[in-house]
Amino acid sequence: MARGTGDEDSHSKPLGRFHVLFYGVGHMLNDITSACWFTYLLVFLTEIGLPPSDAAIIMLSGQIADGLTTVLTGELIDRYGHFKIWHGAGSLLVAVSFSSVFGGCLPCKIIGSYSFFTRTVGYTFFAAVFNVGWAATQISHIRVVLTSCRNAFTMVANLSLYAVAFVVFNIESETSDVDVDSQYRWIAFSSIFIGCFFVVLFHLVTEEPRLKIGVHGRGHARISWIYWFRKLLYYQVALVYVLTRLVTNVSQVFLAFYVIEDLTMAQSSKALVPAAIYSCSFVVSVLLQEMSWDSRRLKAVYVAGGLLWLFAGAGILFLPSNMNGFMYILSVVIGVANAFMMVSGVSMQSVLVGRDLNGCAFVYGSLSFFDKILCGLALTILESYQSSFPAVQNDNHHPNLSLSLTRIGFGFVPAVCALAGIIVTLTMKLPDSRLNTQLDPLLA
Numbered sequence: 001m002a003r004g005t006g007d008e009d010s011h012s013k014p015l016g017r018f019h020v021l022f023y024g025v026g027h028m029l030n031d032i033t034s035a036c037w038f039t040y041l042l043v044f045l046t047e048i049g050l051p052p053s054d055a056a057i058i059m060l061s062g063q064i065a066d067g068l069t070t071v072l073t074g075e076l077i078d079r080y081g082h083f084k085i086w087h088g089a090g091s092l093l094v095a096v097s098f099s100s101v102f103g104g105c106l107p108c109k110i111i112g113s114y115s116f117f118t119r120t121v122g123y124t125f126f127a128a129v130f131n132v133g134w135a136a137t138q139i140s141h142i143r144v145v146l147t148s149c150r151n152a153f154t155m156v157a158n159l160s161l162y163a164v165a166f167v168v169f170n171i172e173s174e175t176s177d178v179d180v181d182s183q184y185r186w187i188a189f190s191s192i193f194i195g196c197f198f199v200v201l202f203h204l205v206t207e208e209p210r211l212k213i214g215v216h217g218r219g220h221a222r223i224s225w226i227y228w229f230r231k232l233l234y235y236q237v238a239l240v241y242v243l244t245r246l247v248t249n250v251s252q253v254f255l256a257f258y259v260i261e262d263l264t265m266a267q268s269s270k271a272l273v274p275a276a277i278y279s280c281s282f283v284v285s286v287l288l289q290e291m292s293w294d295s296r297r298l299k300a301v302y303v304a305g306g307l308l309w310l311f312a313g314a315g316i317l318f319l320p321s322n323m324n325g326f327m328y329i330l331s332v333v334i335g336v337a338n339a340f341m342m343v344s345g346v347s348m349q350s351v352l353v354g355r356d357l358n359g360c361a362f363v364y365g366s367l368s369f370f371d372k373i374l375c376g377l378a379l380t381i382l383e384s385y386q387s388s389f390p391a392v393q394n395d396n397h398h399p400n401l402s403l404s405l406t407r408i409g410f411g412f413v414p415a416v417c418a419l420a421g422i423i424v425t426l427t428m429k430l431p432d433s434r435l436n437t438q439l440d441p442l443l444a
Contacts, residue, residue: 024153026202029195030137031157033098043256047180054120056383061124063376066131067369073136074365086136091199093133095192100126102188155282162275164190169267236428237352238367243421244345245371247414248338254410263324273331280335288343295430298344305340306422313415317407351430382409
Protein backbone atom coordinates (compact mmCIF):
# COMPACT_ATOMS: atom_id res chain seq x y z
CA MET A 1 0.00 0.00 0.00
CA ALA A 2 2.87 2.34 0.77
CA ARG A 3 4.28 1.72 -2.70
CA GLY A 4 0.97 2.57 -4.31
CA THR A 5 0.83 5.82 -2.38
CA GLY A 6 4.33 6.65 -3.55
CA ASP A 7 3.30 6.08 -7.14
CA GLU A 8 0.37 8.41 -6.70
CA ASP A 9 2.67 11.05 -5.25
CA SER A 10 5.07 10.71 -8.15
CA HIS A 11 2.26 11.34 -10.58
CA SER A 12 1.01 14.38 -8.75
CA LYS A 13 4.47 15.88 -8.31
CA PRO A 14 4.77 18.97 -10.55
CA LEU A 15 7.36 19.01 -13.29
CA GLY A 16 10.00 21.70 -13.43
CA ARG A 17 10.18 24.13 -16.35
CA PHE A 18 13.24 22.38 -17.73
CA HIS A 19 11.47 19.01 -18.03
CA VAL A 20 8.27 20.56 -19.34
CA LEU A 21 10.30 22.27 -22.07
CA PHE A 22 11.90 19.04 -23.23
CA TYR A 23 8.62 17.16 -23.02
CA GLY A 24 7.15 19.73 -25.40
CA VAL A 25 9.76 19.22 -28.13
CA GLY A 26 8.99 15.50 -28.37
CA HIS A 27 6.22 16.08 -30.91
CA MET A 28 8.17 18.40 -33.21
CA LEU A 29 8.87 15.71 -35.83
CA ASN A 30 5.19 14.78 -35.97
CA ASP A 31 4.08 18.41 -36.17
CA ILE A 32 6.43 19.50 -38.94
CA THR A 33 5.86 16.40 -41.09
CA SER A 34 2.09 16.56 -40.57
CA ALA A 35 1.96 20.18 -41.74
CA CYS A 36 3.96 19.23 -44.84
CA TRP A 37 1.79 16.14 -45.40
CA PHE A 38 -1.55 17.93 -45.48
CA THR A 39 -0.31 21.08 -47.21
CA TYR A 40 1.89 19.62 -49.94
CA LEU A 41 1.36 15.85 -50.41
CA LEU A 42 -1.39 15.98 -53.05
CA VAL A 43 0.28 18.94 -54.77
CA PHE A 44 3.56 17.02 -54.92
CA LEU A 45 1.99 13.80 -56.22
CA THR A 46 0.04 15.54 -58.99
CA GLU A 47 3.00 17.74 -59.98
CA ILE A 48 5.20 14.67 -60.54
CA GLY A 49 2.55 13.29 -62.89
CA LEU A 50 0.33 10.97 -60.86
CA PRO A 51 -3.41 11.14 -61.67
CA PRO A 52 -5.45 12.93 -58.96
CA SER A 53 -7.41 9.72 -58.30
CA ASP A 54 -4.18 7.81 -57.56
CA ALA A 55 -2.96 10.64 -55.33
CA ALA A 56 -6.24 10.44 -53.42
CA ILE A 57 -5.81 6.68 -52.88
CA ILE A 58 -2.37 7.32 -51.41
CA MET A 59 -3.79 9.92 -49.01
CA LEU A 60 -6.68 7.62 -48.05
CA SER A 61 -4.35 4.71 -47.25
CA GLY A 62 -2.51 6.92 -44.79
CA GLN A 63 -5.70 8.14 -43.13
CA ILE A 64 -7.01 4.58 -42.67
CA ALA A 65 -3.68 3.42 -41.22
CA ASP A 66 -3.65 6.43 -38.89
CA GLY A 67 -7.18 5.83 -37.64
CA LEU A 68 -6.66 2.12 -36.94
CA THR A 69 -3.24 2.61 -35.34
CA THR A 70 -4.53 5.40 -33.09
CA VAL A 71 -7.08 3.06 -31.49
CA LEU A 72 -4.75 0.04 -31.29
CA THR A 73 -1.71 1.92 -29.99
CA GLY A 74 -3.74 3.74 -27.37
CA GLU A 75 -5.06 0.45 -26.02
CA LEU A 76 -1.62 -1.21 -25.95
CA ILE A 77 0.07 1.75 -24.28
CA ASP A 78 -2.70 2.00 -21.68
CA ARG A 79 -2.13 -1.66 -20.81
CA TYR A 80 1.62 -2.07 -21.00
CA GLY A 81 3.22 1.38 -20.93
CA HIS A 82 6.76 1.81 -22.37
CA PHE A 83 5.92 5.25 -23.72
CA LYS A 84 9.43 6.10 -24.88
CA ILE A 85 9.85 2.84 -26.80
CA TRP A 86 6.62 3.54 -28.71
CA HIS A 87 7.68 7.14 -29.24
CA GLY A 88 11.13 6.22 -30.51
CA ALA A 89 9.88 3.46 -32.82
CA GLY A 90 7.13 5.71 -34.18
CA SER A 91 9.57 8.55 -34.81
CA LEU A 92 11.90 6.20 -36.70
CA LEU A 93 9.04 5.05 -38.93
CA VAL A 94 8.02 8.66 -39.56
CA ALA A 95 11.52 9.73 -40.58
CA VAL A 96 12.18 6.77 -42.90
CA SER A 97 8.76 6.67 -44.58
CA PHE A 98 8.44 10.45 -44.95
CA SER A 99 11.77 10.65 -46.75
CA SER A 100 10.70 7.71 -48.93
CA VAL A 101 7.58 9.58 -50.06
CA PHE A 102 8.92 13.06 -50.74
CA GLY A 103 12.45 11.85 -51.46
CA GLY A 104 11.43 9.67 -54.39
CA CYS A 105 9.73 6.35 -55.00
CA LEU A 106 12.08 3.82 -53.36
CA PRO A 107 10.29 0.67 -54.66
CA CYS A 108 10.40 2.17 -58.16
CA LYS A 109 14.18 2.53 -57.92
CA ILE A 110 14.56 -1.04 -56.66
CA ILE A 111 12.30 -2.60 -59.32
CA GLY A 112 13.42 -0.25 -62.07
CA SER A 113 9.89 0.66 -63.10
CA TYR A 114 8.24 4.09 -62.82
CA SER A 115 4.80 3.20 -64.13
CA PHE A 116 1.70 4.78 -62.59
CA PHE A 117 0.84 1.47 -60.91
CA THR A 118 4.30 0.96 -59.42
CA ARG A 119 4.51 4.52 -58.13
CA THR A 120 1.00 4.40 -56.67
CA VAL A 121 1.69 1.13 -54.84
CA GLY A 122 5.06 2.38 -53.58
CA TYR A 123 3.75 5.71 -52.33
CA THR A 124 0.67 4.03 -50.82
CA PHE A 125 2.82 1.64 -48.80
CA PHE A 126 5.03 4.36 -47.35
CA ALA A 127 2.04 6.65 -46.75
CA ALA A 128 0.54 3.91 -44.58
CA VAL A 129 3.84 3.33 -42.77
CA PHE A 130 4.22 7.08 -42.17
CA ASN A 131 0.79 7.33 -40.56
CA VAL A 132 1.36 4.22 -38.44
CA GLY A 133 4.53 5.79 -37.06
CA TRP A 134 2.85 9.17 -36.69
CA ALA A 135 -0.04 7.73 -34.67
CA ALA A 136 2.29 5.72 -32.41
CA THR A 137 4.36 8.83 -31.69
CA GLN A 138 1.32 11.00 -31.07
CA ILE A 139 -0.47 8.60 -28.71
CA SER A 140 2.67 7.90 -26.66
CA HIS A 141 3.55 11.59 -26.44
CA ILE A 142 0.13 13.03 -25.68
CA ARG A 143 0.00 10.98 -22.45
CA VAL A 144 3.11 12.57 -20.96
CA VAL A 145 3.20 16.18 -22.14
CA LEU A 146 1.42 19.35 -21.06
CA THR A 147 -0.67 20.51 -24.01
CA SER A 148 0.08 24.20 -23.51
CA CYS A 149 3.79 23.54 -23.99
CA ARG A 150 3.13 21.18 -26.89
CA ASN A 151 1.02 23.82 -28.65
CA ALA A 152 3.87 26.32 -28.45
CA PHE A 153 6.21 23.90 -30.22
CA THR A 154 3.47 23.01 -32.71
CA MET A 155 3.59 26.62 -33.81
CA VAL A 156 7.39 26.52 -34.00
CA ALA A 157 7.24 23.35 -36.11
CA ASN A 158 4.64 24.67 -38.54
CA LEU A 159 6.31 28.04 -39.02
CA SER A 160 9.67 26.28 -39.47
CA LEU A 161 8.17 24.20 -42.28
CA TYR A 162 6.68 27.21 -44.06
CA ALA A 163 9.94 29.16 -43.64
CA VAL A 164 11.86 26.31 -45.29
CA ALA A 165 9.23 26.01 -48.02
CA PHE A 166 9.34 29.76 -48.67
CA VAL A 167 13.11 29.66 -49.17
CA VAL A 168 12.95 26.56 -51.39
CA PHE A 169 10.13 27.83 -53.59
CA ASN A 170 11.98 31.11 -54.11
CA ILE A 171 15.37 29.55 -54.88
CA GLU A 172 14.42 26.46 -56.88
CA SER A 173 12.97 26.87 -60.36
CA GLU A 174 10.03 24.73 -61.46
CA THR A 175 10.55 23.84 -65.11
CA SER A 176 10.47 20.02 -64.98
CA ASP A 177 9.55 17.03 -62.86
CA VAL A 178 13.17 16.83 -61.73
CA ASP A 179 12.94 20.34 -60.29
CA VAL A 180 9.69 19.47 -58.50
CA ASP A 181 11.37 16.41 -56.95
CA SER A 182 14.27 18.57 -55.85
CA GLN A 183 11.99 21.16 -54.24
CA TYR A 184 10.04 18.75 -52.12
CA ARG A 185 13.10 16.64 -51.33
CA TRP A 186 14.75 19.69 -49.77
CA ILE A 187 11.60 20.51 -47.81
CA ALA A 188 11.22 16.90 -46.61
CA PHE A 189 14.84 16.38 -45.58
CA SER A 190 14.97 19.75 -43.82
CA SER A 191 11.79 18.87 -41.93
CA ILE A 192 13.16 15.48 -40.90
CA PHE A 193 16.45 17.02 -39.73
CA ILE A 194 14.69 19.63 -37.59
CA GLY A 195 12.22 17.12 -36.17
CA CYS A 196 14.78 14.40 -35.43
CA PHE A 197 17.03 16.86 -33.64
CA PHE A 198 14.26 17.57 -31.13
CA VAL A 199 13.29 13.89 -30.86
CA VAL A 200 16.85 13.10 -29.77
CA LEU A 201 16.66 15.88 -27.16
CA PHE A 202 13.36 14.47 -25.91
CA HIS A 203 14.79 10.97 -25.41
CA LEU A 204 18.05 12.16 -23.85
CA VAL A 205 16.43 14.38 -21.24
CA THR A 206 13.05 12.88 -20.35
CA GLU A 207 12.44 9.83 -18.20
CA GLU A 208 10.06 6.96 -18.85
CA PRO A 209 6.73 7.84 -17.20
CA ARG A 210 4.98 5.14 -15.17
CA LEU A 211 1.43 3.97 -15.73
CA LYS A 212 -0.86 5.35 -13.08
CA ILE A 213 -2.25 2.60 -10.83
CA GLY A 214 -4.44 2.47 -7.83
CA VAL A 215 -3.22 2.21 -4.22
CA HIS A 216 -3.65 -1.57 -4.26
CA GLY A 217 -1.64 -2.00 -7.46
CA ARG A 218 -4.65 -2.37 -9.72
CA GLY A 219 -5.54 -0.17 -12.68
CA HIS A 220 -8.57 2.06 -12.47
CA ALA A 221 -11.85 0.51 -13.66
CA ARG A 222 -12.84 1.52 -17.17
CA ILE A 223 -16.22 2.68 -18.34
CA SER A 224 -17.89 0.43 -20.91
CA TRP A 225 -18.18 1.65 -24.50
CA ILE A 226 -21.93 1.02 -24.28
CA TYR A 227 -22.16 3.81 -21.70
CA TRP A 228 -21.12 6.36 -24.31
CA PHE A 229 -23.25 4.90 -27.09
CA ARG A 230 -26.33 5.52 -24.96
CA LYS A 231 -25.60 9.25 -24.64
CA LEU A 232 -27.01 11.59 -27.30
CA LEU A 233 -24.31 14.13 -26.48
CA TYR A 234 -21.62 11.65 -27.60
CA TYR A 235 -23.02 11.58 -31.13
CA GLN A 236 -23.46 15.36 -31.22
CA VAL A 237 -19.93 16.07 -30.01
CA ALA A 238 -18.52 13.44 -32.37
CA LEU A 239 -20.34 15.01 -35.31
CA VAL A 240 -19.19 18.52 -34.44
CA TYR A 241 -15.59 17.39 -33.99
CA VAL A 242 -15.49 15.46 -37.28
CA LEU A 243 -17.10 18.37 -39.17
CA THR A 244 -14.55 20.74 -37.65
CA ARG A 245 -11.67 18.53 -38.72
CA LEU A 246 -13.14 18.31 -42.20
CA VAL A 247 -13.17 22.11 -42.32
CA THR A 248 -9.53 22.47 -41.31
CA ASN A 249 -8.03 19.45 -43.11
CA VAL A 250 -9.87 19.68 -46.44
CA SER A 251 -9.19 23.41 -46.70
CA GLN A 252 -5.51 22.87 -45.87
CA VAL A 253 -5.13 20.23 -48.58
CA PHE A 254 -6.67 22.37 -51.34
CA LEU A 255 -5.02 25.63 -50.28
CA ALA A 256 -1.82 25.21 -52.32
CA PHE A 257 -3.80 24.20 -55.43
CA TYR A 258 -6.03 27.25 -55.03
CA VAL A 259 -3.36 29.94 -54.71
CA ILE A 260 -1.33 28.61 -57.66
CA GLU A 261 -3.92 27.31 -60.12
CA ASP A 262 -6.93 29.54 -59.45
CA LEU A 263 -5.35 32.78 -58.22
CA THR A 264 -2.09 32.40 -60.21
CA MET A 265 -0.05 33.68 -57.26
CA ALA A 266 3.72 33.28 -56.92
CA GLN A 267 5.15 29.91 -55.85
CA SER A 268 6.14 31.42 -52.50
CA SER A 269 2.44 31.89 -51.70
CA LYS A 270 2.26 28.13 -51.10
CA ALA A 271 4.26 28.89 -47.94
CA LEU A 272 3.18 32.45 -47.07
CA VAL A 273 -0.59 31.93 -47.11
CA PRO A 274 -0.66 28.82 -44.86
CA ALA A 275 1.86 30.51 -42.54
CA ALA A 276 -0.46 33.52 -42.24
CA ILE A 277 -3.45 31.28 -41.50
CA TYR A 278 -1.62 29.28 -38.87
CA SER A 279 -0.09 32.33 -37.17
CA CYS A 280 -3.50 33.98 -36.80
CA SER A 281 -5.01 30.74 -35.56
CA PHE A 282 -2.32 30.28 -32.93
CA VAL A 283 -2.54 33.87 -31.60
CA VAL A 284 -6.32 33.67 -31.29
CA SER A 285 -6.09 30.23 -29.63
CA VAL A 286 -3.74 31.59 -26.98
CA LEU A 287 -6.10 34.50 -26.29
CA LEU A 288 -9.07 32.13 -26.04
CA GLN A 289 -7.16 29.95 -23.61
CA GLU A 290 -7.11 32.81 -21.11
CA MET A 291 -10.91 33.13 -21.09
CA SER A 292 -13.25 31.67 -18.50
CA TRP A 293 -15.64 29.25 -20.18
CA ASP A 294 -19.13 27.95 -19.71
CA SER A 295 -21.39 25.97 -22.04
CA ARG A 296 -23.14 29.05 -23.45
CA ARG A 297 -19.89 30.80 -24.33
CA LEU A 298 -18.52 27.57 -25.79
CA LYS A 299 -21.43 27.29 -28.22
CA ALA A 300 -21.29 31.01 -29.06
CA VAL A 301 -17.59 30.84 -29.99
CA TYR A 302 -18.16 27.79 -32.19
CA VAL A 303 -21.05 29.45 -33.99
CA ALA A 304 -18.97 32.60 -34.50
CA GLY A 305 -16.19 30.52 -36.04
CA GLY A 306 -18.65 28.76 -38.32
CA LEU A 307 -20.12 32.04 -39.51
CA LEU A 308 -16.64 33.37 -40.26
CA TRP A 309 -15.99 30.26 -42.37
CA LEU A 310 -19.21 30.87 -44.29
CA PHE A 311 -17.91 34.35 -45.12
CA ALA A 312 -14.46 32.99 -46.04
CA GLY A 313 -15.98 30.23 -48.18
CA ALA A 314 -17.98 32.77 -50.19
CA GLY A 315 -14.82 34.84 -50.69
CA ILE A 316 -12.86 31.80 -51.87
CA LEU A 317 -15.54 30.82 -54.37
CA PHE A 318 -15.80 34.23 -56.01
CA LEU A 319 -12.35 35.83 -55.59
CA PRO A 320 -10.99 36.60 -59.10
CA SER A 321 -7.33 36.02 -59.91
CA ASN A 322 -6.68 39.71 -60.62
CA MET A 323 -7.55 40.46 -56.97
CA ASN A 324 -5.42 37.69 -55.46
CA GLY A 325 -3.91 40.07 -52.90
CA PHE A 326 -7.17 39.80 -50.95
CA MET A 327 -6.23 36.19 -50.22
CA TYR A 328 -4.10 37.44 -47.33
CA ILE A 329 -7.15 39.14 -45.81
CA LEU A 330 -9.09 35.90 -46.19
CA SER A 331 -6.16 34.14 -44.51
CA VAL A 332 -6.73 36.17 -41.37
CA VAL A 333 -10.45 35.34 -41.41
CA ILE A 334 -9.73 31.62 -41.94
CA GLY A 335 -7.13 31.60 -39.17
CA VAL A 336 -9.54 33.17 -36.68
CA ALA A 337 -12.38 30.88 -37.76
CA ASN A 338 -10.21 27.76 -37.43
CA ALA A 339 -9.15 28.79 -33.93
CA PHE A 340 -12.71 29.49 -32.79
CA MET A 341 -13.98 26.17 -34.12
CA MET A 342 -11.06 23.99 -32.97
CA VAL A 343 -10.81 25.42 -29.46
CA SER A 344 -14.52 25.12 -28.79
CA GLY A 345 -14.92 21.85 -30.70
CA VAL A 346 -12.15 20.13 -28.73
CA SER A 347 -13.41 21.61 -25.45
CA MET A 348 -16.80 20.03 -26.10
CA GLN A 349 -15.08 16.67 -25.68
CA SER A 350 -14.11 17.68 -22.15
CA VAL A 351 -17.72 18.62 -21.44
CA LEU A 352 -18.80 15.20 -22.72
CA VAL A 353 -16.25 13.32 -20.62
CA GLY A 354 -16.85 15.44 -17.52
CA ARG A 355 -15.70 13.49 -14.48
CA ASP A 356 -15.77 10.15 -16.29
CA LEU A 357 -12.00 10.24 -16.81
CA ASN A 358 -11.66 6.44 -16.94
CA GLY A 359 -13.64 6.46 -20.18
CA CYS A 360 -11.95 9.39 -21.86
CA ALA A 361 -9.52 7.18 -23.81
CA PHE A 362 -12.41 5.67 -25.74
CA VAL A 363 -14.01 9.06 -26.40
CA TYR A 364 -10.84 10.68 -27.72
CA GLY A 365 -9.76 7.56 -29.60
CA SER A 366 -13.09 6.94 -31.31
CA LEU A 367 -13.50 10.58 -32.34
CA SER A 368 -9.98 10.60 -33.74
CA PHE A 369 -10.73 7.39 -35.66
CA PHE A 370 -13.89 8.87 -37.23
CA ASP A 371 -11.98 12.05 -38.07
CA LYS A 372 -9.17 10.22 -39.89
CA ILE A 373 -11.43 7.91 -41.88
CA LEU A 374 -14.01 10.50 -42.95
CA CYS A 375 -11.38 13.09 -43.88
CA GLY A 376 -9.64 10.48 -46.01
CA LEU A 377 -12.87 9.52 -47.74
CA ALA A 378 -13.82 13.16 -48.38
CA LEU A 379 -10.45 13.94 -49.94
CA THR A 380 -10.58 10.76 -52.05
CA ILE A 381 -14.01 11.65 -53.43
CA LEU A 382 -12.99 15.23 -54.23
CA GLU A 383 -9.69 14.26 -55.84
CA SER A 384 -11.31 11.53 -57.93
CA TYR A 385 -13.17 14.27 -59.83
CA GLN A 386 -10.16 16.59 -60.13
CA SER A 387 -9.18 15.63 -63.68
CA SER A 388 -12.74 15.32 -65.01
CA PHE A 389 -14.25 18.45 -63.44
CA PRO A 390 -14.19 21.27 -66.01
CA ALA A 391 -13.52 24.84 -64.89
CA VAL A 392 -16.62 26.92 -65.56
CA GLN A 393 -15.36 30.28 -66.76
CA ASN A 394 -17.28 33.30 -68.01
CA ASP A 395 -15.02 34.94 -70.58
CA ASN A 396 -17.40 37.83 -71.31
CA HIS A 397 -18.14 39.19 -67.86
CA HIS A 398 -15.55 37.71 -65.45
CA PRO A 399 -12.48 36.49 -67.38
CA ASN A 400 -10.45 36.15 -64.15
CA LEU A 401 -13.05 34.05 -62.32
CA SER A 402 -13.58 30.31 -62.79
CA LEU A 403 -15.51 27.78 -60.71
CA SER A 404 -13.12 24.88 -60.30
CA LEU A 405 -13.07 21.78 -58.13
CA THR A 406 -10.29 23.45 -56.17
CA ARG A 407 -12.60 26.33 -55.24
CA ILE A 408 -15.26 23.81 -54.25
CA GLY A 409 -12.81 21.81 -52.13
CA PHE A 410 -11.20 24.84 -50.50
CA GLY A 411 -14.28 27.05 -50.12
CA PHE A 412 -17.63 25.34 -50.59
CA VAL A 413 -17.07 22.02 -48.78
CA PRO A 414 -15.57 23.59 -45.61
CA ALA A 415 -18.34 26.20 -45.57
CA VAL A 416 -21.03 23.50 -45.79
CA CYS A 417 -19.33 21.52 -43.00
CA ALA A 418 -19.14 24.69 -40.89
CA LEU A 419 -22.86 25.31 -41.43
CA ALA A 420 -23.68 21.73 -40.43
CA GLY A 421 -21.50 22.13 -37.35
CA ILE A 422 -23.39 25.29 -36.38
CA ILE A 423 -26.74 23.50 -36.67
CA VAL A 424 -25.60 20.56 -34.53
CA THR A 425 -24.06 22.88 -31.93
CA LEU A 426 -27.26 24.88 -31.57
CA THR A 427 -29.20 21.68 -30.87
CA MET A 428 -26.82 20.57 -28.10
CA LYS A 429 -27.75 20.64 -24.43
CA LEU A 430 -24.37 21.00 -22.78
CA PRO A 431 -24.08 20.73 -18.99
CA ASP A 432 -23.85 24.20 -17.47
CA SER A 433 -20.40 23.96 -15.93
CA ARG A 434 -17.15 25.87 -15.89
CA LEU A 435 -14.44 24.57 -18.18
CA ASN A 436 -10.67 24.66 -17.91
CA THR A 437 -9.23 25.13 -21.39
CA GLN A 438 -5.71 24.83 -20.03
CA LEU A 439 -6.26 21.07 -20.21
CA ASP A 440 -7.50 20.98 -23.77
CA PRO A 441 -5.33 20.58 -26.89
CA LEU A 442 -6.11 23.81 -28.74
CA LEU A 443 -4.47 22.98 -32.01
CA ALA A 444 -4.68 19.20 -32.00
